[in-house]
Amino acid sequence: MIPEIEFKEKARTFNVPISTIERDYAQNWLLAHLPKMAFKGGTGIRKAYIKNYRFSDDLDFTLLEKISFKDLTNKVKKAIQDTKNASGISFLDDVKSEKVKNGYVINIYFRILRSTGDPLKIKMDITNKENEIIINPIQKKNLIHIYSDKINEQINVYTLEEMFAEKVRSLFERTRPRDLYDVWYLHKKITFDKTLFQKKCKHKKVEPNIDELATRKTNYEKTWKRSLQHQLPELPSATDAFDEVIEFLKKII
Template sequence: MIPQREIKEKARVFGVPVSTIERDYGQNWLLKNLSSINMALKGGTGIRKVYIENYRFSDDLDFTLLEEIKVEEIKTKVKEAIVKSLEESGISFDEDPVISENENGFAIDVYFRIMQRGPNKTRIKIDITKSFNEKIFLPLEEREIIHPYSDSFLSQVKVYSLEEILAEKIRSLFQRTRPRDLYDVWFLWKEWKKVDKTKVQQILPKKFKFKNVKLDINGLKSRKNNFKKAWKTSLGHQLKNLPAFEKVFNSVLKIIESTRIFRLS
């Protein structure tokens, strides 16, 4: 396990709480050893873990299953991944995660401790979507996990393409109010030059149709204050320099309105 001074130094450099660095570090080891489950990494964690080093931190590990798997097998393989991560990293993971099944998939809470004292432990939340609840339209990629810590390892993971991640993030804006989705859409579309926007535009209508989500610009605008209220509390512990909310929100509206990327009924 890396020394505590390394965790503290990274927290100082990136301007985030120590617990954010601890979680990021623990996520990496779990991600390495969850590869025995046939699933693909996605979401903001996917951006940080394999595509953009030093991207915003993420609280969860999000996956989509690539085949049907029973809850008993999920439990077994997750426990195996935890034990292996404990053995390889020295992190004090609880070996009995809290696992529940729902209509959408599986929700898993893994608890661990590195520097924290007292009764509370740091949590890593793992969300696994069942294969029939999400459709992947672009080829998956297999990429090296970015592990910017001194106990380096080499491991690959199946992951959504950046274009698929961005398409789901845009759709998510019309499903729920999560500031991280707003930030990710803004960054990937405006600030990151390696996204193929043509591919994003091609699959967006399919993404919306699969989940029966309607494009409702007025509805999105009506939730502006809800996004704003949660902006700092949701993202403040995930990155050092949080951009101004108004700048990001207005930019995302322009992305949606001016590019006419949607042709949905």
């Protein structure tokens, strides 16, 4: 494991809480040992495609094969033990897993620098194979690890284009500032695949409605800083990001 001073230096460099760095570090080591699943979401962008993208609290996956709840939980517990042995991170034995509408949620707890108080948490959101459609071929990408110890592992991950399409779809399914931020950032970096987006929407019966989305502007503004300020050194204005995304959506939908 890296020394305590490196955690503190990274926190200063990126102007984020030291707990954000601890979680980012633990996520990397865990990803190197988890069973084969398709990695996606904002953390997938950071860990596979864009170095120094925003930090993230959760790990999002889609299962590539059917697996029972018991078997999945056991595989994750084994991965935690393997990670503990390889990294020296103190993962707790108390793993909380539950079935949810689209798959499973597994909460993993650990300690690195803090020996007292509540442990830090990594939340795994795992979607069942039948509840999501994966259109582009899954990519094998080197795990981006910004720390001085080395992790030479590859991870199975969505294409960036498919993650972008899912993020745009998410705007019409829920109100989470991280989705808005990701769409705001990605629409300036990569080309939007409208056909891919339409297929993703069709699979989950999502009807994009920009007028309805526009009514939720205040909700994004109220939760913007609380949700994202610990993940970024500089946070754009929620109002500006929202307005820019709405204009983008009007052009492509």
